[in-house]
Amino acid sequence: MKNDRKDCDVVVLGAGAAGMMAAAQAGQTGARVILLDHADEPGRKILISGGGRCNFTNLEARDSTYLSQNPRFVRSALAQFTPAMFCDLVRNHHIRWEEKERGQLFCQNSARDIVDLLVAECRRGQVKFELNCRILSVRRDESGFEVQTAHGFVRTKAMILATGGLTIPKLGATDLSLRIARQFDLAIIQPAPALVPLVLGRPYPDLAGVSLTVQASLGRKKPKFTGGMVFTHKGVSGPAILQISSYWHTGEALALNLMPELDVMGTFEEIRARRPRARPLALLENLPQRLGRVLVGVACDDRPLIEQPMKAIRALASLVEKWEVTPVSSEGYAKAEVMKGGIDTRALSSRTMEVVSVPGLYAIGEAVDVTGWLGGYNFQWAWSSGYVAGRAAACYVRGAPVTGQDS
Numbered sequence: 001m002k003n004d005r006k007d008c009d010v011v012v013l014g015a016g017a018a019g020m021m022a023a024a025q026a027g028q029t030g031a032r033v034i035l036l037d038h039a040d041e042p043g044r045k046i047l048i049s050g051g052g053r054c055n056f057t058n059l060e061a062r063d064s065t066y067l068s069q070n071p072r073f074v075r076s077a078l079a080q081f082t083p084a085m086f087c088d089l090v091r092n093h094h095i096r097w098e099e100k101e102r103g104q105l106f107c108q109n110s111a112r113d114i115v116d117l118l119v120a121e122c123r124r125g126q127v128k129f130e131l132n133c134r135i136l137s138v139r140r141d142e143s144g145f146e147v148q149t150a151h152g153f154v155r156t157k158a159m160i161l162a163t164g165g166l167t168i169p170k171l172g173a174t175d176l177s178l179r180i181a182r183q184f185d186l187a188i189i190q191p192a193p194a195l196v197p198l199v200l201g202r203p204y205p206d207l208a209g210v211s212l213t214v215q216a217s218l219g220r221k222k223p224k225f226t227g228g229m230v231f232t233h234k235g236v237s238g239p240a241i242l243q244i245s246s247y248w249h250t251g252e253a254l255a256l257n258l259m260p261e262l263d264v265m266g267t268f269e270e271i272r273a274r275r276p277r278a279r280p281l282a283l284l285e286n287l288p289q290r291l292g293r294v295l296v297g298v299a300c301d302d303r304p305l306i307e308q309p310m311k312a313i314r315a316l317a318s319l320v321e322k323w324e325v326t327p328v329s330s331e332g333y334a335k336a337e338v339m340k341g342g343i344d345t346r347a348l349s350s351r352t353m354e355v356v357s358v359p360g361l362y363a364i365g366e367a368v369d370v371t372g373w374l375g376g377y378n379f380q381w382a383w384s385s386g387y388v389a390g391r392a393a394a395c396y397v398r399g400a401p402v403t404g405q406d407s
């Protein structure tokens with residue numbers, strides 16, 4: 001370890017999506033900023049996001065598209081830095097994008113464009129990057145904070161925690177922000193993998209690779225998600241499953257409507273009238289055959305439809321409309337897109353992300369208890385929380401007032 005000493009106004013821990021946005025904003029608002037990361041390049045998670053095309057925002061981002069113990073918390077930051085404002089930035093950097101489903105915006109070329117945008121914005125704010133830099137400890141005293149790193153000491157007036165969540169450990173995810181939060185007596189909402197494939201107690205390995213559109217639900221109080229599902233060797237995955245996984249708790253059964261766009265019993269009656277001598281599998285012509293065989297095996301025998309009691313046909317319809325499976329676990333942080341839980345937002349100002357009990361300390365991005373749905377919401381949270389924290393930290397060091405309203 002070296003004994004070098006550096007001074008700055010704002011230090012940002014973590015050069016990911018939220019950290020680079022915060023560093024750029026603080027720098028462009030006049031603060032001297034150092035951005036620390038233990039990785040050898042910034043924004044590694046951005047590079048693998050959205051299948052390499054980065055789903056960088058969602059035009060429908062609003063509080064109901066996020067999970068948090070403090071559901072209104074996101075409102076102020078999302079209002080201060082909106083998806084449209086990020087689109088302006090993307091446009092200014094001449095990045096071409098396209099809208100996929102329902103407001104999901106993706107790069108047309110590569111996720112690298114978004115990393116380059118953030119790095120360029122940081123350069124505009126004269127942010128100093130310190131990469132390959134192990135962070136050893138953090139200390140607060142009357143004049144600010146001191147961060148001890150493998151490169152030496154950094155003294156700063158304000159500090160922004162932006163080291164993200166625990167997903168994809170092989171990309172260098174750690175619990176550093178959570179540990180520092182605990183050091184400052186902040187509460188942590190139990191972290192868990194979210195947007196993650198689910199493991200079934202009785203999986204269907206023979207169906208691995210079979211995909212279809214389903215509606216996944218957990219109970220009346222939780223949202224339902226319609227979208228793709230794919231069987232895996234261990235259980236189920238695909239957009240509808242990733243979405244519902246964020247709301248799933250151990251022990252809960254998952255209800256799957258396998259033909260969410262059809263009146264199932266009406267469709268069955270119509271097929272039975274049209275093809276009375278067909279076998280029951282014909283009722284499931286809208287489903288992949290391999291799956292159809294499994295379902296028929298549960299509800300009916302192999303007699304022609306005309307000989308099947310209505311009870312058996314109704315049982316098959318109920319099974320299709322509400323196929324219950326009970327996951328035993330998720331596939332964990334190695335396969336999750338995000339971590340849910342994190343630093344309890346009730347300790348933070350919703351306007352600035354500042355820790356109310358520790359002036360000059362801020363927490364942003366995935367490290368805090370805000371988890372977006374699948375579809376660009378998580379990056380929008382990184383941009384919005386990073387934007388407000390970066391500007392607020394720069395104002396804090398100057399003793400200037402901060403604009404914006406609380407949620």
Ligand SMILES: Cc1cc2nc3c(=O)[nH]c(=O)nc-3n(C[C@H](O)[C@H](O)[C@H](O)COP(=O)(O)OP(=O)(O)OC[C@H]3O[C@@H](n4cnc5c(N)ncnc54)[C@H](O)[C@@H]3O)c2cc1C
Nearest residue numbers: 014016017018038049050055163164176365366376378379
């Ligand atoms: C496969 C995958 C695909 C995704 N696709 C999308 C998508 O298309 N759209 C979307 O909205 N969201 C997507 N996400 C989620 C999104 O990537 C995250 O929500 C977002 O990156 C969180 O930003 P962050 O800045 O809080 O954390 P990160 O982007 O994870 O950045 C944290 C940074 O902190 C650094 N760090 C961690 N620990 C330490 C330490 N101890 N010392 C120093 N540095 C440290 C890391 O190296 C990293 O650079 C995806 C996630 C994954 C895993």
